[in-house]
Amino acid sequence: MAETKREIERKYESDDSGLPDLTRVGGVANVLDKGVVELDATYHDTADERLARSSITLRRRTGGSDAGWHLKFPVSTGVRDEIQAPLSDTLPEELAALVRSRVRDAELIPVVRLRSARDLRHLVDADGTLLAEVSVDAVRAERLTEGGGTAQWTEIEVELADGVETTLLDKIEKRLRKAGVRPSDSPSKLARALAETAPAKKKARRGPKKPKAPVTxxxxxxxxxxxxxxxxxxxxxxxxxxxxxxxxxxxxxxxxxxxxxxxxxxxxxxxxxxxxxxxxxxxxxxxxxxxxxxxxxxxxxxxxxxxxxxxxxxxxxxxxxxxxxxxxxxxxxxxxxxxxxxxxxxxxxxxxxxxxxxxxxxxxxxxxxxxxxxxxxxxxxxxxxxxxxxxxxxxxxxxxxxxxxxxxxxxxxxxxxxxxxxxxxxxxxxxxxxxxxxxxxxxxxxxxxxxxxxxxxxxxxxxxxxxxxxxxxxxxxxxxxxxxxxxxxxxxxxxxxxxxxxx
The missing domain is CATH 1.40.20.10 (CHAD domain)
Structure with missing residues (x-):
């Protein structure tokens, strides 16, 4: 049975300097080291990437605490609704139905594989209540369709815990910027992977074409x-x-x-x-x-x-x-x-x-x-x-x-x-x-x-x-x-x- 949760997160470029100290930022009393988690995700889309053009992601992921199928719909900048279904070999019908208006009769195929070493930390308040998860992700991307390439990068991801005010994200971002960390140019790992692993002739055409301002x-x-x-x-x-x-x-x-x-x-x-x-x-x-x-x-x-x-x-x-x-x-x-x-x-x-x-x-x-x-x-x-x-x-x-x-x-x-x-x-x-x-x-x-x-x-x-x-x-x-x-x-x-x- 699929479950839905709202995901509020921000992504940042990362270099060798790692994370700055985030204690005392917006009520954060302690930063707990949760170790490194190995994640392996295969993203599915049509051959012409209809889901990606709508900023929708569909993946099958193993590793971590939420292995399974994940379908994400954009809500606003940095906010997505994620529908999760249990791990299985084939795409659950309930998730397939949710993308049918985009996919129609086209086949959903594996397009990108992302393997990430996630160095995870929990930001907690004085009572030990989780406020946010912060991770440093070393990502290796491989395009699975013909002519694709590979790419790798490191990014910082900050995801707000349920019920926590978004002002905490603003305060964390201020601290990260002060340490020289800048927001990512890509809205998601998949978007970056598609851009960096695309065949050379397609890279210039990445992204939806914006309609011209109406005249007639x-x-x-x-x-x-x-x-x-x-x-x-x-x-x-x-x-x-x-x-x-x-x-x-x-x-x-x-x-x-x-x-x-x-x-x-x-x-x-x-x-x-x-x-x-x-x-x-x-x-x-x-x-x-x-x-x-x-x-x-x-x-x-x-x-x-x-x-x-x-x-x-x-x-x-x-x-x-x-x-x-x-x-x-x-x-x-x-x-x-x-x-x-x-x-x-x-x-x-x-x-x-x-x-x-x-x-x-x-x-x-x-x-x-x-x-x-x-x-x-x-x-x-x-x-x-x-x-x-x-x-x-x-x-x-x-x-x-x-x-x-x-x-x-x-x-x-x-x-x-x-x-x-x-x-x-x-x-x-x-x-x-x-x-x-x-x-x-x-x-x-x-x-x-x-x-x-x-x-x-x-x-x-x-x-x-x-x-x-x-x-x-x-x-x-x-x-x-x-x-x-x-x-x-x-x-x-x-x-x-x-x-x-x-x-």
């Missing part, structure tokens, strides 16, 4: 599309691990990209993007199966908690929780199946292709102030029509549908304005905020519609079981008032939004 309308649209593609790929492991809010964020990325394809049909050829839009809609729907029920459960639970105890008639809490958990396990298994499916992996490949060889139309070469602004204005005009039509429809089912359509269009306009902001500046940013506010207000209305539908269903089940339906009716009435309050507020909000120029 097409540049700006593609920058936004690329960001959403990256978000989907990067969130895949978090969704598989059921990290909080990861499903929602991945779903938002799919919606942003789909909306961008629809808003900027004058920039990107819809004969290509329409098909991808269908697939993105499918993925968003799969991601939302469990999420929508979770959000609705939280809302109804909070509403029920506000009801005085004497007005709660029957096992309402229990029935609500039963409804909430009815499909969670099945939905979770289904979602993992989706992420492992050929359809999903093909979608990722197709999104890569759009970013790499974008289907640009003639307007893509135009000025963003003209092309992008026009697209945003068109979206805003559609929002305007839908909001005003919705306010004219009498309260009831038809108004609910009209306001729901307006909410979806407001969301699309918000994403278009987000795309436009780097090019158009404050006016687009202001429209983004306005559309977010409108989307939130209309979202409250739609949440009320869905809550009332669920309450009707729960009431019918309770009645059939011989239970009182009183509390469900009470909650239903409150949801009706909630929707009415939104409908009363909407005209004023809309007048304020419409009073400002879109872009």
């Amino acid at each position: 309308a097409g540049d700006h649209v593609l920058a936004y599309v690329r960001a959403q593609r990256d978000a989907i790929v990067e969130l895949d492991p978090a969704v598989r691990q059921d990290v909080e809010d990861s499903v929602h964020r991945m779903r938002v990325a799919t919606r942003r990209m789909r909306s961008t394809f629809r808003s900027f049909r004058k920039v990107l050829d819809r004969t290509v993007t329409d098909r991808l839009g269908v697939e993105l809609k499918w993925l968003a729907a799969e991601l939302g199966l469990d999420r929508d029920r979770e959000v609705l459960t939280e809302h109804l639970t909070a509403a029920l908690d506000e009801v005085p105890a004497e007005l709660v008639s029957g096992p309402v809490h229990e029935r609500l929780q039963l409804w909430a958990s009815a499909s969670h396990g099945g939905a979770r298994s289904r979602l993992i199946g989706v992420l492992d499916s050929r359809r999903y992996l093909t979608l990722l490949d197709d999104l890569d292709a759009v970013v790499a060889t974008p289907p640009l139309l003639e307007a893509a070469a135009g000025k963003p102030e003209k092309v992008i602004a026009k697209a945003v204005r068109n979206d805003f005009a559609k929002v305007s029509d839908l909001v005003e039509q919705g306010m004219e429809v009498p309260p009831g089912h038809d108004r609910d549908l009209a306001l729901h359509d307006a909410r979806k269009k407001a969301k699309r306009t918000r994403y278009a304005a987000e795309t436009a902001t780097p090019a158009l500046g404050d006016p687009a940013a202001a429209l983004t905020r306005s559309m977010k506010s409108l989307q939130s207000l209309l979202g409250d209305h739609q949440d009320s519609v869905m809550a009332r539908q669920t309450l009707r269903e729960l009431s019918a089940v309770a009645h059939a079981a011989g239970e009182s339906a009183f509390t469900y009716g009470l909650l239903y009435g409150r949801e009706e008032r909630r929707a009415a309050a939104v409908e009363e507020e909407l005209p004023g909000v809309w007048r304020e939004i419409k009073g400002g120029a879109p872009v």
Whole structure:
């Protein structure tokens, strides 16, 4: 079973002078010599080093106290999340799944072997509590793919113990710098090994190619599309691990990209993007199966908690929780199946292709102030029509549908304005905020519609079981008032939004 831990460390160049005295640095009372440990690690990647390009490391290591498989994802500079699995001859499937969005159908092969003699020390406080591990590592690197070479170097690594404030690292670094020790130019041993053992013709091309600053309308649209593609790929492991809010964020990325394809049909050829839009809609729907029920459960639970105890008639809490958990396990298994499916992996490949060889139309070469602004204005005009039509429809089912359509269009306009902001500046940013506010207000209305539908269903089940339906009716009435309050507020909000120029 894999375990996850957060690794906070810094690396430094080392020479023959070794470590300076670190006692009395940031509460360090003693430096304990833990001896020399021999480590032997084989790093795996695709032949074109897809994991390394994303600063992800996957290794099988023997020696030391944590022998096994280690998969590391970058969080920020010097911070990585490490997933560990027991030592085995083959890569554990649970780790293979976590890199699938990057690897796809490519084979994971051994690319580098690192053998390190680790001279380890523990920094402890006056009570003997571990504050940090400091090691001087003599590293020998060997590239295992054709044409590779070897390299060796010595480095100092400082890793913070769990729960210790990162200010200790700053104080240790100050002491190391004073002694002439400088931070490493490489973020990891693997990065340095790949750079120093690469065939000569590849060394100059080391590292990901940075995209150029956007200039044309097409540049700006593609920058936004690329960001959403990256978000989907990067969130895949978090969704598989059921990290909080990861499903929602991945779903938002799919919606942003789909909306961008629809808003900027004058920039990107819809004969290509329409098909991808269908697939993105499918993925968003799969991601939302469990999420929508979770959000609705939280809302109804909070509403029920506000009801005085004497007005709660029957096992309402229990029935609500039963409804909430009815499909969670099945939905979770289904979602993992989706992420492992050929359809999903093909979608990722197709999104890569759009970013790499974008289907640009003639307007893509135009000025963003003209092309992008026009697209945003068109979206805003559609929002305007839908909001005003919705306010004219009498309260009831038809108004609910009209306001729901307006909410979806407001969301699309918000994403278009987000795309436009780097090019158009404050006016687009202001429209983004306005559309977010409108989307939130209309979202409250739609949440009320869905809550009332669920309450009707729960009431019918309770009645059939011989239970009182009183509390469900009470909650239903409150949801009706909630929707009415939104409908009363909407005209004023809309007048304020419409009073400002879109872009």
